[in-house]
Amino acid sequence: MLGTLQLLITNIDDRYLSTITEVLGSGEFEPVCHTANGEEEINLALNSDKAWDLIIISEIDDSHQFPTLTSIADTHPEIPIVFFTTADITDVVQHVMAQGAKDCVSPHDLERLLPIIERELARKKVHNNYVQALQRKEILSSIIESSTEEVYLFNSKTLLCYYANNRAIQKSGYSEQEVHKITPSDLYAEYSPEYFKQLIVPLLEKRQKSISICTNIKRKAGVVYPAETHLRLIESSGSRFILSTNKDISGLWYKIQKLKRQRNLTKKYIRKNSRKADFLADAAHDMRTSINSIMLSNKLLAKQNSEDPEKGVDRFINAIYHSGSHLLNYIDEFFASPDKELDESEVKKEPVNIPSFSNNVYQTFAAIADKKGMNFNYEVSDFNHEKLNTNPTYLKRILKNLLSNAFKYTEKGNVSFTVYAPTRQELEKINFSGEHAVAFKVKDTGIGIPESQQSQIFERYTRCEHPNASEISSGSGLGLSICKELTQALDGKIDMESKVGIGSTFTLYLPVKKPLRLDKVVDYPGKKSPITQTSEFFTNGNKSDKTILIIDDSMVHNLAIKELLSFTFNNCITTTSKTKGYQILKRESIDCIILDYILVDSDSIEMAKYLKNHQLYSHIPIIIYTGKILKSKELERVQRYTDAVVKKNTESHKKLITTIHSCLGSNASIS
Known part of the structure; x- marks a missing residue:
C-alpha cells in the first residue's frame, strides 16, 4: 500500500458512488472517501482542516458553465479535480478541462480513474517539489542579496x-x-x-x-x-x-592596528617601569655614598672640633658641602622636567674646571681616608687649559663610585686619584675614538678582581666573588654598571687593570676638543670650599631694617632660612601655617613674604591671591620658595599672584637673597 488517499466526492449520484468506491479500493492505496452535496457542504469540506489529495466532482449544466467546478478550481488550484459525467464524454471533456478539471471520466470508462489519480498525484508531487525548490531558491537568493x-x-x-x-x-x-x-x-x-x-x-x-x-x-x-x-x-x-x-575586515584591521599600538605602549610602559626600577636602584646606590660621606664628615668634624676647634674643620666642612651639593644636583638632573619622560639620549653638558672639580671630589673622600688610616694620594697635571665640556653630575657619580669601591675593597695600603692628559699611544692602546682626552685614574692596593670575573664586572648586579669580598662589603653590584652607562652617555671610555692580592686600577677617559699639554705632575693643594664664599651676601654688620615673614610648614627649614637671612636683615619672623601668618600680618609691619608652595593647612596660591587683593597687604612682595618642580600651568598660576619664584637647589640661598633685594628695590611703596 502506498498510504491513505483523502478523496472529496461531490454531487455524485448514489447509483455510481459505490462503483467508484469499489474501483478506488482496487488500487495500491487506501482511499478515505468523503462526500459533500450542495454548495454549503462543499464549502464546509473545503474549509476544514483536511488535506485533500483529489476531488471527484459531478455537475449537470446544459450551458457547459459548470460554476461549482470553476469555483473550486479557482480557490483551490493545488488540488487535482476529476470531472464525472453521465453524458457523452466527448461533448463535456473539452469544457470541463478548460474550467479547471485535470481529466474527465464516465460510468463507461471508470477503469481510467485509477491511472488518472496516480498520474495526478505524481504531477502534484512534482509540482510541490518545484514549489518548495522555488521557495528555497527565493529564500537563498534573499539571504545572498541581503548578506x-x-x-x-x-x-x-x-x-x-x-x-x-x-x-x-x-x-x-x-x-x-x-x-x-x-x-x-x-x-x-x-x-x-x-x-x-x-x-x-x-x-x-x-x-x-x-x-x-x-x-x-x-x-x-x-x-x-x-x-x-x-x-x-x-x-x-x-x-x-x-x-x-x-x-x-577594515574594522578588524583597525582593531588589530589599535591592539598593536596598545601592545607597543604596554611594552613602552614596561620598559619605562623597568628603567624606573633601575633608576631607583641607581639613585639609592649613589645617594647612599653621598649620605655616608656627610654622616662620616659630621662625626669627624664633631670629634676634631671637641679636641681642637681650629684643626681640620675646613676640610670636613668641604666634604659635607660637596656631598650635599652632589645630592641636590643629582636630584635636579633626574627630576628636572615633570612634563616629559627622562630621555637618556639628551645629556646636558657644561664647561667644568678640571682641577677645581677634581679637588672637590678629593675633599669628599679625604675624610674617609683619615678614618681608615690610609694614604690617599691626589695628583693633577698642569694643563695648558683646564676646561672640560661634560655633565658634572654624571662625572662626579662615576668618580665617587670608583673611589668608593677603592676604599671599600682596600683594608690597608694606598688609594691614589690622578688626573692627567694621556698620550696618543695610551689612547690607541685602549681604542679610544677621540684624538684628545683627559684621564681620571683611581688606583688601589686592595683585594683585586679575579681574571675570570673581569669581563662581567661592569654588568648590573655583578659583585666580585672574592673569598674575602663578602666580609668587606654587601653591596648591590650596581656601582660599576652605573659607571659604564654614564661613561657611554659622556662619550667616554673606562679601562680596568686588576690582579688578585695586588689591587685594581680604573681609568676614565673623556674626550676634549683641544689638546691638554702634558707637562709635569704636581700635587694640587686645592681651593677653599665654595661654602665659605657665600660671604658676598653677608653684610658685615650693615643689615637691612626690613622685616621678612617666612611661611613654611617645616620648622627645620624655617630655622635654616631665618639663620641665613639674619646675616642680611634685622628682623626675620617664621611660622608654619597660613592662620598664624595672618595673625603676624595683623600685628607686624611686613616688608616681604617668603611663602612655601605647599602648606599643610592651605593652598599657598589662594593665600597669595587673598593678600594681593587685600587693600592692606597688596603692596607686599610675595616670593614662592619651593623644592617642587612646577608644571607650566602651575607656574602660570603662581606668577599671576606672586612677585617671584625661587627653586630650592644648591645655590638657591644666594638667589633667594638677591630676589628679596630685587623685589624690595622694585616695590614703590617700600623705601
Whole structure:
C-alpha cells in the first residue's frame, strides 16, 4: 500500500458512488472517501482542516458553465479535480478541462480513474517539489542579496563576472551593467589575471574544496580596503564558476592596528617601569655614598672640633658641602622636567674646571681616608687649559663610585686619584675614538678582581666573588654598571687593570676638543670650599631694617632660612601655617613674604591671591620658595599672584637673597 488517499466526492449520484468506491479500493492505496452535496457542504469540506489529495466532482449544466467546478478550481488550484459525467464524454471533456478539471471520466470508462489519480498525484508531487525548490531558491537568493558579505560568481574560463549580489555592487562602485564586465584582477589589487588563474588551479583540479586569502579589494574609484576572501568551485549544467565571498575586515584591521599600538605602549610602559626600577636602584646606590660621606664628615668634624676647634674643620666642612651639593644636583638632573619622560639620549653638558672639580671630589673622600688610616694620594697635571665640556653630575657619580669601591675593597695600603692628559699611544692602546682626552685614574692596593670575573664586572648586579669580598662589603653590584652607562652617555671610555692580592686600577677617559699639554705632575693643594664664599651676601654688620615673614610648614627649614637671612636683615619672623601668618600680618609691619608652595593647612596660591587683593597687604612682595618642580600651568598660576619664584637647589640661598633685594628695590611703596 502506498498510504491513505483523502478523496472529496461531490454531487455524485448514489447509483455510481459505490462503483467508484469499489474501483478506488482496487488500487495500491487506501482511499478515505468523503462526500459533500450542495454548495454549503462543499464549502464546509473545503474549509476544514483536511488535506485533500483529489476531488471527484459531478455537475449537470446544459450551458457547459459548470460554476461549482470553476469555483473550486479557482480557490483551490493545488488540488487535482476529476470531472464525472453521465453524458457523452466527448461533448463535456473539452469544457470541463478548460474550467479547471485535470481529466474527465464516465460510468463507461471508470477503469481510467485509477491511472488518472496516480498520474495526478505524481504531477502534484512534482509540482510541490518545484514549489518548495522555488521557495528555497527565493529564500537563498534573499539571504545572498541581503548578506553583509560581497558575493561574486566568476566564469572559470573567461573570469568574467557572472553574478554579484547587492552588497558587492554597492561596495565596488560598479553599476549592474558594469559589474558583469569586471574580472578578479579588477577587484583584487594584488592579483594579475595570470596569478589568479594559478591561484584557482587546485579548485579546478578538485585538489582543494576552498581557498582562503586575505587581500586588498579595489573599488572602482581606486580606493582599497582589506578583506577576507573565500573561493570555491561551483558546477551547474555543465558550466563551472568560481564563487568568491569577500568580508570587509577594515574594522578588524583597525582593531588589530589599535591592539598593536596598545601592545607597543604596554611594552613602552614596561620598559619605562623597568628603567624606573633601575633608576631607583641607581639613585639609592649613589645617594647612599653621598649620605655616608656627610654622616662620616659630621662625626669627624664633631670629634676634631671637641679636641681642637681650629684643626681640620675646613676640610670636613668641604666634604659635607660637596656631598650635599652632589645630592641636590643629582636630584635636579633626574627630576628636572615633570612634563616629559627622562630621555637618556639628551645629556646636558657644561664647561667644568678640571682641577677645581677634581679637588672637590678629593675633599669628599679625604675624610674617609683619615678614618681608615690610609694614604690617599691626589695628583693633577698642569694643563695648558683646564676646561672640560661634560655633565658634572654624571662625572662626579662615576668618580665617587670608583673611589668608593677603592676604599671599600682596600683594608690597608694606598688609594691614589690622578688626573692627567694621556698620550696618543695610551689612547690607541685602549681604542679610544677621540684624538684628545683627559684621564681620571683611581688606583688601589686592595683585594683585586679575579681574571675570570673581569669581563662581567661592569654588568648590573655583578659583585666580585672574592673569598674575602663578602666580609668587606654587601653591596648591590650596581656601582660599576652605573659607571659604564654614564661613561657611554659622556662619550667616554673606562679601562680596568686588576690582579688578585695586588689591587685594581680604573681609568676614565673623556674626550676634549683641544689638546691638554702634558707637562709635569704636581700635587694640587686645592681651593677653599665654595661654602665659605657665600660671604658676598653677608653684610658685615650693615643689615637691612626690613622685616621678612617666612611661611613654611617645616620648622627645620624655617630655622635654616631665618639663620641665613639674619646675616642680611634685622628682623626675620617664621611660622608654619597660613592662620598664624595672618595673625603676624595683623600685628607686624611686613616688608616681604617668603611663602612655601605647599602648606599643610592651605593652598599657598589662594593665600597669595587673598593678600594681593587685600587693600592692606597688596603692596607686599610675595616670593614662592619651593623644592617642587612646577608644571607650566602651575607656574602660570603662581606668577599671576606672586612677585617671584625661587627653586630650592644648591645655590638657591644666594638667589633667594638677591630676589628679596630685587623685589624690595622694585616695590614703590617700600623705601
